[in-house]
Amino acid sequence: MNPFDLLIRRFCTQVSLDAAARQAIRDLPHTVRVFEPGAYLLREGEPPVFTGIMISGFAYRHKLTVEGARQIVSLHIGGDPIDLQSLFLDVADHNIQTLTRAEIALVPRERMQELVATNVAVSRAVIANVLVDASIFREWIVNVGRRDATARIAHLLCELAVRLTAVGLAEGYAFELPMTQEQIGDAVGLTPVHVNRTLKMLAASGLISRNRRFVSPNDWSALRDAAGFNTRYLHEPEPELAPTQFG
Amino acid sequence: MNPFDLLIRRFCTQVSLDAAARQAIRDLPHTVRVFEPGAYLLREGEPPVFTGIMISGFAYRHKLTVEGARQIVSLHIGGDPIDLQSLFLDVADHNIQTLTRAEIALVPRERMQELVATNVAVSRAVIANVLVDASIFREWIVNVGRRDATARIAHLLCELAVRLTAVGLAEGYAFELPMTQEQIGDAVGLTPVHVNRTLKMLAASGLISRNRRFVSPNDWSALRDAAGFNTRYLHEPEPELAPTQFG
DNA sequence: CGTTTAATTGAAAGCAGTCAAACTATGTGG
DNA sequence: CCACATAGTTTGACTGCTTTCAATTAAACG
Numbered sequence: 001m002n003p004f005d006l007l008i009r010r011f012c013t014q015v016s017l018d019a020a021a022r023q024a025i026r027d028l029p030h031t032v033r034v035f036e037p038g039a040y041l042l043r044e045g046e047p048p049v050f051t052g053i054m055i056s057g058f059a060y061r062h063k064l065t066v067e068g069a070r071q072i073v074s075l076h077i078g079g080d081p082i083d084l085q086s087l088f089l090d091v092a093d094h095n096i097q098t099l100t101r102a103e104i105a106l107v108p109r110e111r112m113q114e115l116v117a118t119n120v121a122v123s124r125a126v127i128a129n130v131l132v133d134a135s136i137f138r139e140w141i142v143n144v145g146r147r148d149a150t151a152r153i154a155h156l157l158c159e160l161a162v163r164l165t166a167v168g169l170a171e172g173y174a175f176e177l178p179m180t181q182e183q184i185g186d187a188v189g190l191t192p193v194h195v196n197r198t199l200k201m202l203a204a205s206g207l208i209s210r211n212r213r214f215v216s217p218n219d220w221s222a223l224r225d226a227a228g229f230n231t232r233y234l235h236e237p238e239p240e241l242a243p244t245q246f247g
Numbered sequence: 248m249n250p251f252d253l254l255i256r257r258f259c260t261q262v263s264l265d266a267a268a269r270q271a272i273r274d275l276p277h278t279v280r281v282f283e284p285g286a287y288l289l290r291e292g293e294p295p296v297f298t299g300i301m302i303s304g305f306a307y308r309h310k311l312t313v314e315g316a317r318q319i320v321s322l323h324i325g326g327d328p329i330d331l332q333s334l335f336l337d338v339a340d341h342n343i344q345t346l347t348r349a350e351i352a353l354v355p356r357e358r359m360q361e362l363v364a365t366n367v368a369v370s371r372a373v374i375a376n377v378l379v380d381a382s383i384f385r386e387w388i389v390n391v392g393r394r395d396a397t398a399r400i401a402h403l404l405c406e407l408a409v410r411l412t413a414v415g416l417a418e419g420y421a422f423e424l425p426m427t428q429e430q431i432g433d434a435v436g437l438t439p440v441h442v443n444r445t446l447k448m449l450a451a452s453g454l455i456s457r458n459r460r461f462v463s464p465n466d467w468s469a470l471r472d473a474a475g476f477n478t479r480y481l482h483e484p485e486p487e488l489a490p491t492q493f494g
Numbered sequence: 495c496g497t498t499t500a501a502t503t504g505a506a507a508g509c510a511g512t513c514a515a516a517c518t519a520t521g522t523g524g
Numbered sequence: 525c526c527a528c529a530t531a532g533t534t535t536g537a538c539t540g541c542t543t544t545c546a547a548t549t550a551a552a553c554g
Contacts, residue, residue, distance in 0.1 A: 014335070063389045066475040071389040088262070088375040093382045093480045116374070117367045124364065128335040130377055135340045137384035142310045142318040144392040145436030180500060189392030194542055196502060228313040233340045396510070427532060441510055443534060
């Protein structure tokens with residue numbers, strides 16, 4: 001699929017885009033590149049050059065404390081725009097790295113800025129997308145600030161299950177989680193040892209099944225309850241209102 | 248000061264606004280209202296009706312977990328736009344409450360949406376502002392996820408000191424922090440008891456002085472080091488580049 | 495097959511939480 | 525102006541969730 005159709009589909013979950021806006025997006029110049037796992041897409045302190053669209057693979061944003069501890073602040077999957085977060089900021093405040101091999105469509109930042117400046121519908125879509133990202137950041141603050149280890153990890157799993165399902169990358173909320181337990185810990189503010197114990201406990205209590213990095217909820221509503229998970233913060237469209245036509 | 252001049256000043260820390268854009272902002276319809284401490288400006292689950300500009304006072308955004316624990320996800324001070332975060336989202340994913348008595352200029356959401364749709368410079372300013380908010384959310388994830396109690400609280404104090412100083416509400420990084428220790432705990436993911444102990448420890452170690460809710464750093468660079476605080480995430484303009492003319 | 499990376503497990507230590515009570519402002523009504 | 529009520533701060537003792545340290549097992553890799 002054309003990377004911009006992925007982006008258009010994403011935008012259409014929040015706003016409607018007329019034909020002109022869609023065409024303007026498709027006309028953006030871009031290069032599709034494949035990045036190996038661990039590749040940096042953005043480094044803190046450096047000026048952002050590209051805006052990207054994840055075609056496939058996983059990526060994560062993270063920051064390091066002065067003591068060297070890492071905190072992952074978000075995860076990105078196929079269809080996610082990358083680095084709209086830096087579109088109008090001149091120095092990156094965080095790093096973005098691929099988690100897996102990933103195909104990413106790179107668009108020069110200035111060209112995206114120009115499009116946002118000239119097309120109202122696109123501008124609105126970009127703002128809405130950025131606002132949803134911000135909502136997810138807020139929920140992550142709650143997750144690391146006020147949930148215990150079990151709920152934190154369950155919440156992360158729920159979020160990924162729902163987001164992956166929304167873009168057709170998970171079946172029945174089951175999915176491959178391409179993260180080491182250390183990376184999971186960095187995402188939820190725990191140590192890898194405790195992530196291991198908590199994951200085993202989630203499996204032992206029957207909430208999930210694990211097979212290597214493949215995770216599947218045995219009882220979705222029980223997992224959701226354990227996580228205190230509510231999809232509201234993802235601002236997904238109501239199923240019945242979901243756009244079926246987007247191109 | 249006219250509330251919109253506050254907003255224009257804020258926007259001009261990130262982008263430049265031409266005379267037309269400034270006038271368009273000043274032409275926004277608005278009502279100035281005074282809210283008592285604890286008043287709700289927005290409730291999770293409800294549709295946002297207004298966008299606001301804090302003229303004076305403090306406010307905070309927060310979310311509740313299903314267990315009833317509260318997590319404050321951001322603090323707002325004079326000059327901050329409120330609820331640009333919900334400008335294009337139809338259901339609030341969090342609550343906003345005043346911390347103190349606060350004067351707020353309310354602008355109907357649709358009028359702000361219209362302005363963003365018709366004025367490119369304003370649109371860019373709104374996006375930049377929202378992106379800075381998001382950057383602060385990211386840093387808060389790091390704060391609660393990867394710092395110990397001392398660093399967390401020191402970091403909160405540093406952030407407020409810098410932000411209040413930037414808008415002329417603090418002298419020498421000293422300021423009145425109008426929060427109970429329970430609210431501070433809700434902002435950094437700690438219990439009020441531990442906040443109390445940590446605050447006393449910060450004072451005992453000479454990093455800060457406290458007098459009721461008035462906090463002043465005795466040694467700014469030592470406090471900054473204890474917090475692992477770096478202003479980059481606030482995306483403030485370089486002092487020498489700071490706009491001196493903005494209206 | 496060795497080598498490296500990741501997952502697992504056990505034991506001990508520690509930071510922060512919980513529970514409970516005392517203290518201190520601040521405010522109210524008589 | 526004082527007794528009383530309320531909200532917030534402070535302190536102590538104890539508990540416990542997570543971390544730390546260390547070692548073992550399992551999987552991935554060339």
